[in-house]
Amino acid sequence: AVLPFSPDQNILSTESHEESSFRDLQIGQLNFLHTTDTHGWLGSHSNQDNYNAKWGDLVSFVERFRENVVGENDLLLIDTGDKHDGNGLSDATVPNGLNSTQIFNELDYDLLTLGNHELYVEDNTVLEYYETVLNEKFQGKYVSSNVEFVNDDGSLVPFGSKYRYFKTEKYGLRILALSFLFDFRRFNKRAQVTPVLQEIEKKWFQELTETYSMEDIDVLVVFGHMPISDTENREINQLHAKLRHIYPNTVIQYFGAHTHIRDFVALDNKAYALQSGRFCETVGFASIDDITKESPLVSRTYIDFNLNSFLHHSHSNSIKEFETDRGTEVNERIHELRKELNLTTKFGNVPSSFYMYNKPLSSPHNIYNFLTKRVLPTLKRDSDNTADVASTRIIMINTGAIRYDLYEGPFTSDTEYTISPFSNTWNYIQLPMALAMQVESYLNGMEPIMTLNLPGEQRRQCPLIEDKTLSRGYTTSDDLGCKGDDTPHRSERQYRIPNVVQSIESTNNADELVDFVYCSFIQPFVLEALNDLNEDQNIVDHTFDDKDCKIYGGLSIKDLLREYIISLN
Numbered sequence: 001a002v003l004p005f006s007p008d009q010n011i012l013s014t015e016s017h018e019e020s021s022f023r024d025l026q027i028g029q030l031n032f033l034h035t036t037d038t039h040g041w042l043g044s045h046s047n048q049d050n051y052n053a054k055w056g057d058l059v060s061f062v063e064r065f066r067e068n069v070v071g072e073n074d075l076l077l078i079d080t081g082d083k084h085d086g087n088g089l090s091d092a093t094v095p096n097g098l099n100s101t102q103i104f105n106e107l108d109y110d111l112l113t114l115g116n117h118e119l120y121v122e123d124n125t126v127l128e129y130y131e132t133v134l135n136e137k138f139q140g141k142y143v144s145s146n147v148e149f150v151n152d153d154g155s156l157v158p159f160g161s162k163y164r165y166f167k168t169e170k171y172g173l174r175i176l177a178l179s180f181l182f183d184f185r186r187f188n189k190r191a192q193v194t195p196v197l198q199e200i201e202k203k204w205f206q207e208l209t210e211t212y213s214m215e216d217i218d219v220l221v222v223f224g225h226m227p228i229s230d231t232e233n234r235e236i237n238q239l240h241a242k243l244r245h246i247y248p249n250t251v252i253q254y255f256g257a258h259t260h261i262r263d264f265v266a267l268d269n270k271a272y273a274l275q276s277g278r279f280c281e282t283v284g285f286a287s288i289d290d291i292t293k294e295s296p297l298v299s300r301t302y303i304d305f306n307l308n309s310f311l312h313h314s315h316s317n318s319i320k321e322f323e324t325d326r327g328t329e330v331n332e333r334i335h336e337l338r339k340e341l342n343l344t345t346k347f348g349n350v351p352s353s354f355y356m357y358n359k360p361l362s363s364p365h366n367i368y369n370f371l372t373k374r375v376l377p378t379l380k381r382d383s384d385n386t387a388d389v390a391s392t393r394i395i396m397i398n399t400g401a402i403r404y405d406l407y408e409g410p411f412t413s414d415t416e417y418t419i420s421p422f423s424n425t426w427n428y429i430q431l432p433m434a435l436a437m438q439v440e441s442y443l444n445g446m447e448p449i450m451t452l453n454l455p456g457e458q459r460r461q462c463p464l465i466e467d468k469t470l471s472r473g474y475t476t477s478d479d480l481g482c483k484g485d486d487t488p489h490r491s492e493r494q495y496r497i498p499n500v501v502q503s504i505e506s507t508n509n510a511d512e513l514v515d516f517v518y519c520s521f522i523q524p525f526v527l528e529a530l531n532d533l534n535e536d537q538n539i540v541d542h543t544f545d546d547k548d549c550k551i552y553g554g555l556s557i558k559d560l561l562r563e564y565i566i567s568l569n
């Protein structure tokens with residue numbers, strides 16, 4: 001039975017701490033540092049001081065934190081995947097991740113796994129398997145309980161280990177670690193993903209839980225690329241109910257991912273879940289104390305990925321004292337890689353900032369408004385595409401094609417990748433107007449499938465912080481309250497974004513036909529919408545499939561954006 005969680009119980013909360021420039025970490029017997037959805041952002045955020053630390057600084061932080069703070073307690077380092085698609089350091093190479101993977105792997109993770117971005121494209125899957133899964137330093141530590149790798153000969157092997165059972169260094173705590181990817185269906189043919197609830201019905205899992213019963217485990221760690229707040233599919237909740245049935249009284253600590261938010265969920269009074277944002281903006285911290293008591297004490301903090309936070313929480317008094325040889329060497333490699341990949345090449349200047357979430361869709365300072373009104377209409381079909389041109393053109397993208405805000409200032413090669421790293425083609429179907437004009441609202445009526453959730457999406461409201469002395473940043477609300485961010489920030493307005501957005505252009509002649517152009521990634525969703533709508537309304541006597549979809553051609557989103565910015569300068 002899932003034990004009811006009562007919020008006033010067993011919380012090592014920072015709520016009682018006086019507001020200072022930092023909220024301190026509550027160190028326990030067992031401590032965790034968690035990264036997720038880093039998406040190649042290993043070289044800091046040049047536009048945002050809140051996130052001015054590089055991957056080498058995280059290497060230094062972990063070393064100093066272990067030395068100066070953790071002391072005789074235990075510390076586990078965990079990552080939950082999505083390590084490219086979002087930054088030039090990972091995406092300016094073929095395959096992407098080719099050079100950034102070695103830099104990422106400099107961190108001595110105790111537990112790590114993959115995300116859906118490691119499974120879209122074969123090259124990425126093969127690279128992840130050979131470069132990281134088979135990496136000597138991660139033997140036994142790379143865990144994927146429901147993902148298999150498909151060898152060249154077609155045979156299936158676990159994508160790492162199915163589980164890891166080990167004792168912690170200081171207290172000898174007995175940890176059973178499992179890792180589950182959400183029910184991701186778009187994996188390529190070099191991988192196989194089994195839905196988690198099917199996987200735990202398999203023989204290996206039954207045998208595992210017989211081998212390691214409640215008496216053999218102090219903490220069950222379940223980490224993986226799966227959202228910890230999942231109102232749509234409730235995957236983690238269903239998984240937790242199964243695990244709680246097998247281990248009715250074991251402390252369970254989950255680490256989640258994928259929806260790019262800071263989040264902490266109490267699944268019952270001995271089971272908690274931490275999710276630690278995106279794009280190296282956050283290092284998640286969690287701790288558990290009094291582990292063997294009836295009510296263990298838990299705490300969490302979202303550490304801003306910046307040097308001030310890293311120095312403060314590692315008790316370092318200066319940069320000189322903080323930086324380690326390894327950290328410095330890793331930062332030098334990042335600097336060299338940035339140069340080698342020409343990421344600093346400047347194409348022009350962005351005249352003002354355009355935001356994904358912080359301005360409403362109707363605002364000219366919203367990036368989707370900017371794209372649909374100004375950039376997408378510059379798309380030109382391939383000249384050899386002589387098919388007849390319809391009177392109207394719709395160009396549709398999924399909002400998840402855009403990964404980050406576009407800040408005022410230099411537009412560089414790296415900017416292209418941070419805004420939209422994907423190299424999709426433009427496809428199109430010629431449609432009757434009556435059908436084409438309904439697709440957008442149909443797709444925006446579906447669950448959030450092609451979008452990125454709001455970062456820090458608020459399930460309950462926290463007080464709006466207007467203090468102008470504070471920098472804008474995350475003011476996260478979670479199951480432990482409103483003070484989980486290590487740095488008090490001024491609130492940022494956030495608006496929901498739809499699954500898709502589109503531009504519409506019309507010429508005069510009313511041939512009632514539309515060239516419905518869309519980025520190839522959303523083709524399955526477009527076909528589903530057309531057939532569902534047409535089945536109800538019978539507008540055409542036809543069932544749409546991939547054969548109706550033609551190549552439209554033209555520049556990718558990131559190249560269109562670059563050319564548009566150049567045209568402004």
Ligand SMILES: Nc1nc2c(ncn2[C@@H]2O[C@H](COP(=O)(O)O)[C@@H](O)[C@H]2O)c(=O)[nH]1
Pocket residue numbers: 037082116117120258259260398399400401422423424449450451452519521522
């Ligand atoms: N237009 C494209 N959008 C893509 C592609 N691959 C992924 N995506 C978008 O990203 C999210 C998943 O990102 P995650 O970091 O949350 O896992 C997905 O839902 C799409 O919206 C692509 O090739 N083209």
Ligand SMILES: [Zn+2]
Pocket residue numbers: 037039082115258259260
């Ligand atoms: Zn991600």
Ligand SMILES: [Zn+2]
Pocket residue numbers: 082115116117225257258259
């Ligand atoms: Zn993901």
